[in-house]
Amino acid sequence: MTQSIAALNPARHGKLHVVTQRDFSHASEDQLVPVVVQECVDAATEFPLVFVKNAQTGEFTLVAMMGLQPQQNLYCGQGDIQANYVPQVLRLHPFSLRPSEQAEQLMLCIDEQSNCVSEEHGQALFDEQGNKTAFLQAQSDACMQFIEHQQITRQFAQLLLQHNLLTAQRLTIRLGDEQPRTIDGVYIIDQKRLSELDAETLATLNRNGALQVIHAQLLSLKQLNRLSKRASQR
Amino acid sequence: METPKKISSVIVLGGGTAGWLTANHLAKKLQPGTANGVCVTLIESPDIPTIGVGEGTVPAIRDTLKYLGISETELLRECDATFKQSIEFINWMAPSDRQTHRYHHVFDYPPAEYAPHLLDWVMQKEQKPDFANAFSYQQAVIEAGKAPKGITHPEYEGVCNYAYHFDAAKFGQLLARHARTNLGVKHIQANISRVDTDEAGNICCLHSDQGQQFVADLFVDCSGANSTLLGQTLNVPFISKKAHIFTDTALAVQVPYTDPQQPIACSTLATAQQAGWIWDIGLTTRRGVGLVYASDFQTEQSALDDLQRYLGTDADALTVRKIPMRTGYYERFWQGNCVAVGMSQGFVEPLEATGLLLFDVSARMLAEQFPVTHQDICRCAARYNKKLRYAWDRVLDFVKLHYCISNRRDSEFWLAHQDSNTWSATLEEDIQHWQRHLPSQYDFTDRASVFNLENHLYVLYGMQFNTMPAAFLQQQADHTQAQQFYRRIADYAQQAAKQLPEHRDLLQRIARFGLQPL
Ligand SMILES: Cc1cc2nc3c(=O)[nH]c(=O)nc-3n(C[C@H](O)[C@H](O)[C@H](O)COP(=O)(O)OP(=O)(O)OC[C@H]3O[C@@H](n4cnc5c(N)ncnc54)[C@H](O)[C@@H]3O)c2cc1C
Numbered sequence: 001m002t003q004s005i006a007a008l009n010p011a012r013h014g015k016l017h018v019v020t021q022r023d024f025s026h027a028s029e030d031q032l033v034p035v036v037v038q039e040c041v042d043a044a045t046e047f048p049l050v051f052v053k054n055a056q057t058g059e060f061t062l063v064a065m066m067g068l069q070p071q072q073n074l075y076c077g078q079g080d081i082q083a084n085y086v087p088q089v090l091r092l093h094p095f096s097l098r099p100s101e102q103a104e105q106l107m108l109c110i111d112e113q114s115n116c117v118s119e120e121h122g123q124a125l126f127d128e129q130g131n132k133t134a135f136l137q138a139q140s141d142a143c144m145q146f147i148e149h150q151q152i153t154r155q156f157a158q159l160l161l162q163h164n165l166l167t168a169q170r171l172t173i174r175l176g177d178e179q180p181r182t183i184d185g186v187y188i189i190d191q192k193r194l195s196e197l198d199a200e201t202l203a204t205l206n207r208n209g210a211l212q213v214i215h216a217q218l219l220s221l222k223q224l225n226r227l228s229k230r231a232s233q234r
Numbered sequence: 235m236e237t238p239k240k241i242s243s244v245i246v247l248g249g250g251t252a253g254w255l256t257a258n259h260l261a262k263k264l265q266p267g268t269a270n271g272v273c274v275t276l277i278e279s280p281d282i283p284t285i286g287v288g289e290g291t292v293p294a295i296r297d298t299l300k301y302l303g304i305s306e307t308e309l310l311r312e313c314d315a316t317f318k319q320s321i322e323f324i325n326w327m328a329p330s331d332r333q334t335h336r337y338h339h340v341f342d343y344p345p346a347e348y349a350p351h352l353l354d355w356v357m358q359k360e361q362k363p364d365f366a367n368a369f370s371y372q373q374a375v376i377e378a379g380k381a382p383k384g385i386t387h388p389e390y391e392g393v394c395n396y397a398y399h400f401d402a403a404k405f406g407q408l409l410a411r412h413a414r415t416n417l418g419v420k421h422i423q424a425n426i427s428r429v430d431t432d433e434a435g436n437i438c439c440l441h442s443d444q445g446q447q448f449v450a451d452l453f454v455d456c457s458g459a460n461s462t463l464l465g466q467t468l469n470v471p472f473i474s475k476k477a478h479i480f481t482d483t484a485l486a487v488q489v490p491y492t493d494p495q496q497p498i499a500c501s502t503l504a505t506a507q508q509a510g511w512i513w514d515i516g517l518t519t520r521r522g523v524g525l526v527y528a529s530d531f532q533t534e535q536s537a538l539d540d541l542q543r544y545l546g547t548d549a550d551a552l553t554v555r556k557i558p559m560r561t562g563y564y565e566r567f568w569q570g571n572c573v574a575v576g577m578s579q580g581f582v583e584p585l586e587a588t589g590l591l592l593f594d595v596s597a598r599m600l601a602e603q604f605p606v607t608h609q610d611i612c613r614c615a616a617r618y619n620k621k622l623r624y625a626w627d628r629v630l631d632f633v634k635l636h637y638c639i640s641n642r643r644d645s646e647f648w649l650a651h652q653d654s655n656t657w658s659a660t661l662e663e664d665i666q667h668w669q670r671h672l673p674s675q676y677d678f679t680d681r682a683s684v685f686n687l688e689n690h691l692y693v694l695y696g697m698q699f700n701t702m703p704a705a706f707l708q709q710q711a712d713h714t715q716a717q718q719f720y721r722r723i724a725d726y727a728q729q730a731a732k733q734l735p736e737h738r739d740l741l742q743r744i745a746r747f748g749l750q751p752l
Contacts, residue, residue: 055386057743058748185386
């Protein structure tokens with residue numbers, strides 16, 4: 001998958017078009033999809049939101065759970081997505097901003113193998129002179145904004161750690177008559193410690209918007225039932 | 235009757251690792267700055283340098299750092315620290331079939347169910363697997379060049395048990411910063427040039443060469459090998475242990491890496507020499523190497539040659555530091571209102587990296603059993619002296635064990651170590667016992683000691699110590715069950731060695747992303 005992601009350049013990608021009619025087959029094996037705090041309230045109406053650790057960096061990453069086991073996505077089928085809310089990162093596809101090899105610089109990349117990419121249909125990326133089209137510029141801006149939101153999301157995780165509000169949680173899933181299944185490596189807000197916070201800290205968390213995200217995260221755990229139901233219907 | 239006077243202030247004299255570790259432990263428990271707290275002040279000389287060596291630790295350090303509230307990420311980033319999973323002993327036995335003898339004292343204890351299989355292992359005669367490899371999967375991890383944990387493990391947790399190698403000076407600075415900024419320790423720079431005592435033999439005042447005076451209820455002597463208060467002022471006698479442990483000099487060097495990406499050993503390498511041994515410790519930025527030798531058995535020039543030979547071409551242009559070592563301890567560690575922690579209480583060569591360990595144990599014991607009033611001192615001192623003397627004796631025996639069960643006969647040094655006249659009575663009894671009986675928990679129950687049964691097993695059987703249990707016991711060995719046990723260990727070893735990250739790679743990731751607190 002990663003091999004097909006390349007930095008955009010007009011010489012190589014001058015003829016490419018991207019179909020904006022949404023196809024989400026690229027995510028059909030993503031169990032966990034990263035989300036940013038700005039979309040938590042919306043995402044919480046559809047998916048359980050939890051923290052997991054990034055395997056490369058160990059950092060806490062906020063994700064929407066879309067499956068109950070690795071490589072399972074209970075929302076994305078043959079191209080379409082069955083959800084009232086679609087996380088930003090999926091909507092940005094096939095574009096992403098990634099750090100270049102040497103310099104700590106971000107480059108706009110495209111997934112060349114994506115079903116959305118074509119040489120005939122959809123929106124052009126470059127004009128005849130090799131300049132970015134307005135469409136590509138808009139995509140690039142959206143990616144940039146997403147990176148900024150991710151940075152704020154990272155700070156949110158730091159804030160939770162600072163106040164000792166994260167806790168490891170084993171999720172237990174019951175599917176019909178099967179043995180209950182457990183999922184480890186998941187971290188959620190510790191409700192007990194939240195309730196013990198002093199008034200001043202609470203007021204600060206409220207003012208900077210963190211409290212809303214905290215509650216969205218807590219409520220979102222109820223969506224596990226939705227996942228179980230979908231899984232047993234498969 | 236007047237109420238006994240409360241102890242409300244402590245002075246720690248000395249700012250080496252022992253001094254700052256003690257100040258941290260005291261302040262953590264005694265809460266300076268709070269209503270009922272005890273004031274903790276550390277005085278160090280701006281002129282007398284710290285010893286500047288002491289780069290190897292044992293796993294107990296992790297508990298201490300976590301307890302004190304120091305972040306593991308900070309330790310690893312700021313002290314050039316690396317993970318230590320074992321000591322690899324090289325050449326501690328004579329070569330057999332021209333093969334260099336090597337074994338690991340790994341930090342992971344064997345899995346709980348190992349005990350019945352010990353008999354099987356001891357009874358196997360030919361071509362048996364290494365003891366450490368048969369009973370623990372950690373050696374496989376080390377030999378694969380892997381770290382004891384991954385980037386997603388929380389601070390101070392891992393798959394394998396571990397300690398650290400670090401830059402001693404930087405570690406001292408980290409401890410100092412934590413004590414001052416987070417725990418409320420007062421810090422004064424002064425050369426203490428005179429000490430006043432009262433008629434009862436208590437210390438009452440320290441004078442600096444600038445005419446300052448410092449008074450406190452209790453004084454902790456962390457002045458290093460000088461033992462300024464306990465030894466020099468209170469004249470507590472020193473008990474030499476040179477008759478058991480002959481090494482008395484160290485030659486230390488710092489060796490740069492030739493390639494910045496050179497793999498870093500995850501063990502301390504301890505390579506035996508004709509009259510001592512060489513430590514080799516990999517930090518992120520350099521190696522620390524040193525020869526410990528016995529000057530009664532070897533000239534300095536010959537020792538330097540041994541070190542040169544070990545270092546190979548790396549040896550040119552390196553500055554060698556010579557450090558005298560005096561093995562033994564003071565008859566009492568706590569006398570009157572003076573408690574010694576650190577090299578001021580005694581010294582044993584760093585073979586099992588016991589320096590910091592003993593000082594950590596002493597400092598924590600002092601902090602947790604701290605006398606409330608002057609009346610408590612006598613009782614607290616007696617208990618402290620008894621416990622610590624015991625711990626020191628066990629550590630001395632354990633260090634000596636490495637030498638005296640060797641089969642090397644190539645120099646007077648090794649022959650003298652094997653002569654049971656140079657053994658302590660307790661060690662001689664242990665060895666005789668273990669020739670007939672498997673080492674067991676019975677041998678360790680009364681030991682509030684720092685090395686346990688499992689540590690002894692790795693050394694004894696790593697060195698092919700011969701235990702010959704009674705015939706009725708021998709027939710009870712269950713080889714089939716034991717085979718299954720060894721296979722489980724081997725499977726796990728293979729998995730762990732595959733999954734864990736490479737040592738330097740993990741250290742670089744930690745430098746960049748840090749470890750998470752949970
Ligand atoms: C060769 C060698 C290798 C070692 N390897 C290890 C190892 O691998 N692992 C391990 O755990 N330990 C090891 N050790 C032991 C370890 O180095 C020491 O235990 C540790 O550094 C503690 O030393 P210290 O603080 O007691 O003394 P020092 O570091 O000597 O500190 C003494 C302090 O007292 C102050 N001071 C002294 N006199 C005065 C005065 N009159 N006025 C004011 N201040 C004064 C000095 O300024 C200094 O701050 C090793 C030791 C040696 C010699």
